[in-house]
Amino acid sequence: MPTDTHADLLARQPVFDAHVDSLQRQLDLGHDLGRRTRGHLDLVRGKQGGLGSVVLVNWVDPKHIAAGPGGARRRTRALLAQFHELAAAHPDQIAWAGNGALLDAAHASGRIAGIPGIEGGHSIEGTLEDLDWYFEHGVRVLTLVWNNHLDWIRSCQPGAGPGIPEGLSEFGKSVVRRMNELGMVIDLSHSGEKSIADALATTTKPVIASHSGCKAIHGHQRNLTDDQLRAIAANGGVVGIVFCTAFLKDEAQKEDARLRESAEYKAIAGPNDTDVFLRQGEWLQEHATPLPMEVVVDHIVHAARVAGIDHVGLGSDFDGIGRTPEGLEDAGCYGRIAERLLERGFATADVVKVLGGNMERVFRAVTGPGTAAHRARLAPLARVGSA
Numbered sequence: 001m002p003t004d005t006h007a008d009l010l011a012r013q014p015v016f017d018a019h020v021d022s023l024q025r026q027l028d029l030g031h032d033l034g035r036r037t038r039g040h041l042d043l044v045r046g047k048q049g050g051l052g053s054v055v056l057v058n059w060v061d062p063k064h065i066a067a068g069p070g071g072a073r074r075r076t077r078a079l080l081a082q083f084h085e086l087a088a089a090h091p092d093q094i095a096w097a098g099n100g101a102l103l104d105a106a107h108a109s110g111r112i113a114g115i116p117g118i119e120g121g122h123s124i125e126g127t128l129e130d131l132d133w134y135f136e137h138g139v140r141v142l143t144l145v146w147n148n149h150l151d152w153i154r155s156c157q158p159g160a161g162p163g164i165p166e167g168l169s170e171f172g173k174s175v176v177r178r179m180n181e182l183g184m185v186i187d188l189s190h191s192g193e194k195s196i197a198d199a200l201a202t203t204t205k206p207v208i209a210s211h212s213g214c215k216a217i218h219g220h221q222r223n224l225t226d227d228q229l230r231a232i233a234a235n236g237g238v239v240g241i242v243f244c245t246a247f248l249k250d251e252a253q254k255e256d257a258r259l260r261e262s263a264e265y266k267a268i269a270g271p272n273d274t275d276v277f278l279r280q281g282e283w284l285q286e287h288a289t290p291l292p293m294e295v296v297v298d299h300i301v302h303a304a305r306v307a308g309i310d311h312v313g314l315g316s317d318f319d320g321i322g323r324t325p326e327g328l329e330d331a332g333c334y335g336r337i338a339e340r341l342l343e344r345g346f347a348t349a350d351v352v353k354v355l356g357g358n359m360e361r362v363f364r365a366v367t368g369p370g371t372a373a374h375r376a377r378l379a380p381l382a383r384v385g386s387a
């Protein structure tokens with residue numbers, strides 16, 4: 001019986017990658033993501049790999065937060081400006097997609113739908129006005145918290161000191177409600193256990209956990225328990241399975257930690273943190289025992305079994321992770337996931353959901369259909385750069 005190949009599937013359903021960190025390379029290293037670059041993802045390799053939609057996040061290194069009030073805001077705006085510069089420089093390859101209609105238009109014209117995101121609520125500097133500003137300047141996804149705890153939300157990391165709520169504070173709940181009103185996707189990856197429960201109890205819209213794995217397979221703090229997977233499913237949300245080797249398998253986490261203690265790794269130097277991070281990742285990729293990409297498929301299969309096939313997607317964390325599983329080295333490789341899922345007996349309609357259908361569903365539901373008035377409210381791009 002003839003069946004779809006994974007190439008047919010990618011033509012029908014472009015991949016939606018819910019979490020990618022590549023903008024830092026463009027800002028700090030001058031890489032042009034519209035061309036083939038070092039690192040994990042650029043638009044050239046993404047297109048080859050069937051990428052149709054990508055959340056390009058603005059992640060703020062803690063050193064910018066430590067610089068004092070306004071530090072996180074400045075760095076976030078500088079990264080966001082990089083997104084808009086990319087879209088302006090390569091209008092034939094990527095288009096800003098602030099809602100479902102714009103995402104469809106990007107796909108129809110053969111372009112990648114680019115969705116700016118922010119990883120970590122510190123970027124809003126404790127104000128809803130900053131949240132609104134980011135929305136007006138194109139941001140459509142906010143990961144509520146990164147690994148640093150905030151006075152309005154606890155992350156999944158240990159060591160929360162005094163002044164950190166167990167879950168979401170009242171202000172934290174107001175952030176969730178404001179995101180619902182604006183049409184911004186709530187991302188619960190990195191959130192603590194009670195923060196996830198509080199966010200789910202507060203939101204009226206579906207959420208995502210953009211880049212996480214399953215705790216039942218590897219008990220890493222960044223992964224989700226089966227109960228959390230079911231709670232996200234009950235909300236109508238989606239978990240994006242991550243490619244981070246340390247989250248995927250215990251042995252890989254231990255080996256990565258061991259290698260990071262080596263003299264050779266510690267000697268890696270470069271002109272700035274982003275350059276060092278890139279070199280460290282390349283070194284780990286070369287020196288660590290390859291982790292077969294079947295492990296990523298195992299997490300997808302588990303999440304689909306527990307949460308249901310309508311609640312699983314992809315969130316690689318490309319350019320935010322040191323090394324990748326073997327076979328998923330860069331953005332040209334997404335098709336292999338489709339191939340493996342077909343081999344494991346997934347129906348073509350179900351593979352389509354995992355590749356991008358489910359993430360698209362949440363994105364459309366949260367951002368709404370989009371209207372001309374809504375688009376006109378977007379501030380001129382120049383303001384992003386000059387802010």
Ligand SMILES: [Zn+2]
Nearest residue numbers: 119190211320
């Ligand atoms: Zn992350």
